Amino acid sequence: xxxxxxxxxxxxxxxAVYECEHCGHAESSYGxxxxxxxxxxxPAMKCGKCGKTADDEYRPxxxxxxxxxxx
Ligand SMILES: [Zn+2]
Numbered sequence: 411x412x413x414x415x416x417x418x419x420x421x422x423x424x425x426a427v428y429e430c431e432h433c434g435h436a437e438s439s440y441g442x443x444x445x446x447x448x449x450x451x452x453p454a455m456k457c458g459k460c461g462k463t464a465d466d467e468y469r470p471x472x473x474x475x476x477x478x479x480x481x
Contacts, residue, residue, distance in 0.1 A: 411455040412464060413471055419443065421481045422474075428455065431467065435459035443473050 414429040414436060422443040429436045435457050441447060448471050453464035475481050 411452055411457060412468060413441070413452065416441075419474065428452070430457035430460060430462065431465055432462045433457065433460040443475065445470070445473060445477060448473065 411428040411430055414427040416424050416426045417438070418425045424441050424443055425438060426441050427436050427438050437458055441452070452470070453468045456463055
């Protein structure tokens with residue numbers, strides 16, 4: 411899955427619409443805006459429809475806040 415758009419963000423917690431690269435299925439879910447989440451957690455999410463994870467084309471988003479920034 412990848413983030414299609416972030417719909418709401420409160421500090422590092424966000425809600426977003428995730429979209430499957432394979433079948434285009436979109437689902438709304440929660441997330442945590444740090445580098446690990448973008449690099450490792452999101453691409454490992456399985457699509458609720460086709461069950462696939464992100465492919466090699468996945469490019470993580472950058473975080474809104476820096477890793478060491480206190481928010
Ligand atoms: Zn899918």
